[in-house]
Amino acid sequence: MSLAPTPKTRAASAIPATAGVGLRAQHYKELISTRPNIGWIEVHSENYFGEGGAPLYYLEQARALYPLSLHGVGMSIGSTDELNLDHLNKLARLIARFEPHFVSDHLCWSSVGGDYLNDLLPLPYTPEALAHVVQRIDAIQDYLGREILIENPSTYLQFLDSEIPEAEFLTEVAKRSGCGILLDVNNVYVSATNHGIDAEQYLTAIPATMVREIHLAGFTVNRYPEGDILIDTHSAPVVDAVWSLYRTAISHLGPRPTLIEWDTDIPALAVLVEEAAKAQIILGEASVRAA
Amino acid sequence: MSALRDIQLGFARAVYADQLGEFSHAIRPGRFPAERHLQVYRNNVMLSLTEALKAVFPVVERLVSAGFFGYAADAFIRQHPPRSGNLHDFGAAFADFLGEFPEVATLAYLPDVARLEWAWHEAFHAAEHAALDLAKLGAIAPQAYDGLRFRLHPSARLIASPYPILRIWQANQPDVHDGQAIDLDQGGDYLLVIRHATDVVIEPLTRGDYDLLARFDAGETLSQAAAEVMAAQPEFDVGAALRQHVARATVVDFAREPFNYANQERP
Structure with a gap:
């Protein structure tokens, strides 16, 4: 008899309010052989859209060891093109096979006229865009037969037409569509800095009950004569200011599953595990307070 | 056509065709000129897609040098932008593109x-x-x-x-x-x-x-x-x-x- 939990119990249990790391290809073997003390893992769904081979082989093994979250970067939720059913089909196939605890993507668009830009592009925060995004998330959740989480993006420009603050827009999307929120604290910091918004005010405007997951990452700074633009590159440790904002978020929301993301200049797995341990300490303090 | 679609079409043109045009009026003026804001996205798009090509074609990159590869990738991306959100599909036309790229005709x-x-x-x-x-x-x-x-x-x-x-x-x-x-x-x-x-x-x-x-x-x-x-x-x-x-x-x-x-x- 196998000691492994049956698929049903795997899928039913939620990810605990612990710290996890984003799993990338260079860490497959080390993660599986050393089984670091982290609460869960998250992967980019599209990296597993292939038919077979190493990515799916290693994800299968990692999934047997850790709770899993599937994080998408290519659904193009806010696009005015037709919903990409081929993309949704591949995601549905992945969900059926790996039974993730969370499935998420971004409050953004990335394609128009059939051309994809492979980036998380900003939406104008208008009533039109709100209705459109809600209708798209409805369709996606119906298709997948489950809740998805929507993440606030880092943005580098604002539209003249935008009339709804992002936090309010995101909250309204979640309210109307029934999706959950994946709150990226680094993205809040990056966007708030870029646009001169109050980051703490942003955080506290998000209703705690809607937030299922938190992301943390590092950014880079582009310097121009007029000032700096922060770029969400996932290429560095989490900065002190974002740790501090994370503490604020946790005290407002309560403990939430928290992910360390790193996608460029990816360091040794131990560095990610160490970052996760820092988040775990903050989560632990919050749990003690909550008790 | 909806205002949202107009913005998306204008954005894509500004990134792939380098034509900011009327789209600059959609961007809220801030500390920076509109072009600077847009340039961040253009860099992100071109850089991430170039990295995707480098990951699939490392030998081509080594044969032509990283600098030239970036130049060729830039031209390729504008002519053949990805047609799906699954990057595994991106680059299928790169070999044929190189076959018609005048600068590498000698290779x-x-x-x-x-x-x-x-x-x-x-x-x-x-x-x-x-x-x-x-x-x-x-x-x-x-x-x-x-x-x-x-x-x-x-x-x-x-x-x-x-x-x-x-x-x-x-x-x-x-x-x-x-x-x-x-x-x-x-x-x-x-x-x-x-x-x-x-x-x-x-x-x-x-x-x-x-x-x-x-x-x-x-x-x-x-x-x-x-x-x-x-x-x-x-x-x-x-x-x-x-x-x-x-x-x-x-x-x-x-x-x-x-x-x-x-x-x-x-x-």
Whole structure:
């Protein structure tokens, strides 16, 4: 008899309010052989859209060891093109096979006229865009037969037409569509800095009950004569200011599953595990307070 | 047309066609000129797609230098932007693009090296398949073999080139510093790219093996394929070759009817 939990119990249990790391290809073997003390893992769904081979082989093994979250970067939720059913089909196939605890993507668009830009592009925060995004998330959740989480993006420009603050827009999307929120604290910091918004005010405007997951990452700074633009590159440790904002978020929301993301200049797995341990300490303090 | 769609079309044009135009009026004036805000996105898009190409075509990059690769990638991305949110599909047209890119016309072997790297990439992500079921083949009367169509492993890709592209590929792997000159006139290659478990390998083939596998891949029956191959090379032993490709799991299935590849990701 196998000691492994049956698929049903795997899928039913939620990810605990612990710290996890984003799993990338260079860490497959080390993660599986050393089984670091982290609460869960998250992967980019599209990296597993292939038919077979190493990515799916290693994800299968990692999934047997850790709770899993599937994080998408290519659904193009806010696009005015037709919903990409081929993309949704591949995601549905992945969900059926790996039974993730969370499935998420971004409050953004990335394609128009059939051309994809492979980036998380900003939406104008208008009533039109709100209705459109809600209708798209409805369709996606119906298709997948489950809740998805929507993440606030880092943005580098604002539209003249935008009339709804992002936090309010995101909250309204979640309210109307029934999706959950994946709150990226680094993205809040990056966007708030870029646009001169109050980051703490942003955080506290998000209703705690809607937030299922938190992301943390590092950014880079582009310097121009007029000032700096922060770029969400996932290429560095989490900065002190974002740790501090994370503490604020946790005290407002309560403990939430928290992910360390790193996608460029990816360091040794131990560095990610160490970052996760820092988040775990903050989560632990919050749990003690909550008790 | 909706205001949201207008913004998205204007944004995409501003990124891929470098035309900010009317779209600049959609951007809220801030600390920076509109162009600066847009430039951040243009950089993100071009950089991430260039990185995606570099990951699939590292040998091409090494052959032309990182700087030139970036230049070629920029032109390619604008002409052939991705058509899906699945980046595994991106770069299929890169080899043909290089074949028509005037700046690399003197590197005649470059498109075939790119084809080899794309085949490697496809093989890496292709479906799994068990080896051929010999019991199933044993149930077929030998006189019926001629009408069978043999199917290659889903990861199998066949590449023929008048240039020694395998030697070029091997000499330009990351950990290899092979200073020896490669004689482009040393003869071409017939290659099989295939995945065993999770490992992609590139195997040189004889002309006869290449032709046989290519005819199987095109859906010909054993007798059709054998007749064609042996017309060109009368001494080629089709039976021995078939047994070998079954044993090595290059040939993994057979049927009397043509295979339907409709649900398969084939080039």
